[in-house]
Amino acid sequence: xxxxxxxxxxxxxxxxxxxxxxxxxxxxxxxxxxxxxxxxxxxxxxxxxxxxxxxxxxxxxxxxxxxxxxxxxxxxxxxxxxxxxxxxxxxxxxxxxxxxxxxxxxxxxxxxxxxxxxxxxxxxxxxxxxxxxxxxxxxxxxxxxxxxxxxxxxxxxx
Amino acid sequence: xxxxxxxxxxxxxxxxxxxxxxxxxxxxxxxxxxxxxxxxxxxxxxxxxxxxxxxxxxxxxxxxxxxxxxxxxxxxxxxxxxxxxxxxxxxxxxxxxxxxxxxxxxxxxxxxxxxxxxxx
Numbered sequence: 414x415x416x417x418x419x420x421x422x423x424x425x426x427x428x429x430x431x432x433x434x435x436x437x438x439x440x441x442x443x444x445x446x447x448x449x450x451x452x453x454x455x456x457x458x459x460x461x462x463x464x465x466x467x468x469x470x471x472x473x474x475x476x477x478x479x480x481x482x483x484x485x486x487x488x489x490x491x492x493x494x495x496x497x498x499x500x501x502x503x504x505x506x507x508x509x510x511x512x513x514x515x516x517x518x519x520x521x522x523x524x525x526x527x528x529x530x531x532x533x534x535x536x537x538x539x540x541x542x543x544x545x546x547x548x549x550x551x552x553x554x555x556x557x558x559x560x561x562x563x564x565x566x567x568x569x570x571x
Numbered sequence: 572x573x574x575x576x577x578x579x580x581x582x583x584x585x586x587x588x589x590x591x592x593x594x595x596x597x598x599x600x601x602x603x604x605x606x607x608x609x610x611x612x613x614x615x616x617x618x619x620x621x622x623x624x625x626x627x628x629x630x631x632x633x634x635x636x637x638x639x640x641x642x643x644x645x646x647x648x649x650x651x652x653x654x655x656x657x658x659x660x661x662x663x664x665x666x667x668x669x670x671x672x673x674x675x676x677x678x679x680x681x682x683x684x685x686x687x688x689x690x691x
Contacts, residue, residue: 474594482590483636485611513598518611523604534605534674546674551682553675 464505467514467524471498474516482518489516490539497522497537500559507567528570535559535566579654579666581645584622586630587684588637597638601686607640608680609672616655616667617680625664627689640684650676 460468471494479488501511501524512532513525519539526533532551536544545562547555547569555565579585589596589607596607608617620630622641631639644654652670659665668680 477594481594513604515594515596515604515606517606517609523606525604534678536674544674546678548675548678551679553678556675 460502461505461508461510463510464501467501467511468498470514471501471522474522477516481516484518486516486518487520487539489522490520490537492541493520493522493537493539496541496543497524497535500524500535500537503563509567509570526570531569533566533570578656579621579644581643581648583644583654584641585619585644585647585654585666585668586622586625586627586687587617587619587640587642588631589640590636591638592636596681603640603681603684605674605677605681607677607684608668609674609677616657616669617672619654619666619668620662620664621656621666622664625662627687629662630664631689634690639687639689641687642680642684646683647680650679652676 474489474494475491477489480486481488497514504511504526509526511524512527514523516522517536521539522537524535524537526535530550532548534544534546534548536546538544543559545555545557545559545566546553547566555562555569557565559566587607589603591597596604598604610617619642627639631637647654647668647670650670652668652672655667655669657665657667670676
């Protein structure tokens with residue numbers, strides 16, 4: 414065990430790539446030309462209080478049954494909820510907070526972001542698709558897919 | 572003879588019932604999220620009541636579960652939407668806001684809606 418630790422520490426500095434997952438960091442340090450190892454390091458990403466609160470609210474949508482509004486609303490889609498949770502985690506890395514979130518009548522989830530007169534709505538649909546709408550004083554100035562417009566979204570909110 | 576569709580005037584207030592319990596479409600500051608004026612799959616229009624033909628009590632149905640908001644009919648009309656009388660057996664005041672109601676339209680309608688403080 415001691416020998417292993419002694420070996421790993423210096424090699425950490427020579428790592429060639431790393432991928433972050435929710436709870437683990439996968440490190441693939443190079444041990445020279447012929448030796449490659451994969452190290453799984455427990456990694457607890459820091460989440461702000463606001464993000465945790467929003468994620469908790471989103472998780473609670475999983476408990477909602479269909480017809481929750483008594484007008485025949487669909488049960489919120491688990492796929493849509495999980496996509497929204499991933500979005501909240503990504504946003505948190507940019508210190509952007511979700512202002513409001515709610516399930517729609519058709520199983521979709523909306524997350525709203527706000528900076529003074531600028532507002533953003535991101536819809537996560539049950540089929541896995543998403544929709545991004547940017548508003549200035551309630552006028553839509555841009556719409557598209559979140560996936561292709563992440564940078565635009567962050568710039569818009571600055 | 573006038574058609575039913577001619578009975579909604581620009582200055583008519585159109586009442587919309589909005590869920591208040593959790594989850595809901597009312598933000599902490601009392602403003603509405605776009606879902607308050609969105610369509611469910613298969614719906615022909617946004618269901619509203621014409622204020623002058625009903626009472627707040629009849630329109631809100633359940634004060635514990637809903638809040639009442641209104642928009643002036645001229646708001647959807649100026650967006651190119653139609654406001655059409657749609658009286659049903661138990662609700663003579665019922666009407667529909669019809670047209671191509673996409674997300675930005677729902678957003679504008681929700682932003683224009685004002686709360687009716689009922690019960691006071």
